[in-house]
Amino acid sequence: MSAQEQTALNGWHVFHGTGREPAVPPRLPAPPPWRRFRGGPAQPPPPDDPDGALRRLGPGEVTPRLSADETDTVNAALLLRRPLLITGPPGVGKSTLAYVISRELGLGRVLEWNIVSRTTLRDGLYEHDAMGRAQAIAAWQAGLRSSAPARIEETPEGATSGADDKTAVTLQARQLPPPLGDFIALGPLGTALLPYDRPRVLLVDELDKSDIDLPNDLLHVLENGSYDVPELVRDAAEEARVHTSDPGGQAVVRGGRVECREFPVVVITSNGERQFPAAFRRRCLPLEMRTPTREQLLALVEGHLGARPRGTEDLVDLFVQRVQSGGTHSLDQLLNAVQMTTAGGFQADGDGRKLVEMLLRDLAKGR
Structure with a gap:
């Protein structure tokens, strides 16, 4: 059955499992009132990652491996803005589904959060390089002590000349301490929750390998679509430019708080090695993948x-x-x-x- 025929039968579907890159990204359904967020300022669209999609999906068309019921589940997760919890044996393509969704819906680079037994919630949200910042401040202070005061000549009218204006600005910038945002790097989960106009795709791979507390720690973030960076909350600056998980990416964070505009497409995989808490499973839509025919x-x-x-x-x-x-x-x-x-x-x-x-x-x- 073609995508057009499927759309006619299931008008609410935006995902059909083809993995074909669209000429024009489809418009996603509006979220329910209880899953609407108002984060800002809006971030520019994320970069594409054609090489990553090529490694995962291959150069040809994607082989549909989802039944009609399973495709319904994916579309329900997109409509309700809820995470997908995908279970199944290792190697059946659970994580590949994140790349199929991203390419078919034109959502850009997939953010990968690979879970191990030592992973904590903060690892996914952000990292603060406190040691690097302390060293940068020490170097800045040493530079201030070693630099001689500059003398700026005044014009007869009492105003500085154009060249002196530039010198004054340079000296003023040199006297400012290194900005805190230079030492904050958002993790995959933290980047996915930035206020993009279209949702990011976040792959949380092998959550069942995590510490027993991580699923419960995720509940608040997945429910509220937001988090605070305490270091930025305590900082005197109203906003900070921080690094993201995208190569060379940066984002502006105001007031130390990050809130999404569109809840990300969260794909959580599990090999079934443990049972998750009921409160966590309640916030996810389950999808079991089987070995292809x-x-x-x-x-x-x-x-x-x-x-x-x-x-x-x-x-x-x-x-x-x-x-x-x-x-x-x-x-x-x-x-x-x-x-x-x-x-x-x-x-x-x-x-x-x-x-x-x-x-x-x-x-x-x-x-």
């Missing part, structure tokens, strides 16, 4: 490699057989095996067969 795997290989090399069907059948036998396997393993067997001069029989077996090994066995 044989036809979807063949199309996935063709989409990534731009062709279906000879012998692909045999490798896909072997991969499906191993998955069905209860092993833990990743789609990356299949792509690696197909790429290897199509390399010039490689023979998949004999010793080459051992390499294919290694590439498609059961990841649950630890080797």
Whole structure:
């Protein structure tokens, strides 16, 4: 069924799982009244990341792997401005869905927050380089002590000349301490909550690996779409220009508070290694992803490699057989095996067969 036919049947859908880059980004549905935010000042549109999308999705069209019910869930999350909690075995493409959504809706670069056992909420919000700022202030103070006072000549009318005006401005700037914002860097979550006119896509990868408190710590931020940077709240300046998670990106923060204008598209992945608190699950829409079918795997290989090399069907059948036998396997393993067997001069029989077996090994066995 084409995207146009799907739109006719489901007029409220803006996402169809095609992953095609739109000529004109579609207009997102209005949020419900309880999910509207008024953050400012508005930030410029985020940069694109075509290379990152290419690595995740391949050069061809994306293979649809979502059923009608699952597509409904994604669109419901977009409409309600609620996070998606995606579960499923490792390697089935849970994190890839964030890139499909971003490219299909024209939402720019995906912000990735990779979770480990030591990750805290502040790691995702912002980082303050207190040591770097202390060193910069010490260097600034030393520069003030070593510089001699400047003498500015006055004109007969009592006004400084143009050259002296520039000298005065330079000296005044030199006398100011290093701005605090130079030492604040927003994390992926903190950047996603900046006041953009269109939502950012935030991938929170493998939340089940986090400390037990992190899901509960996320509740307030996900509910209110805002957070404070205490260092900036205490600072005398009304606004600060800080660094963001985008390469070379900066943003203006007023009063030390960040509030979104459009709640980000939050994609949270979990391998099912733990159960999340009920209060956290209540704020998310659940989506379980399953291993793609044989036809979807063949199309996935063709989409990534731009062709279906000879012998692909045999490798896909072997991969499906191993998955069905209860092993833990990743789609990356299949792509690696197909790429290897199509390399010039490689023979998949004999010793080459051992390499294919290694590439498609059961990841649950630890080797």
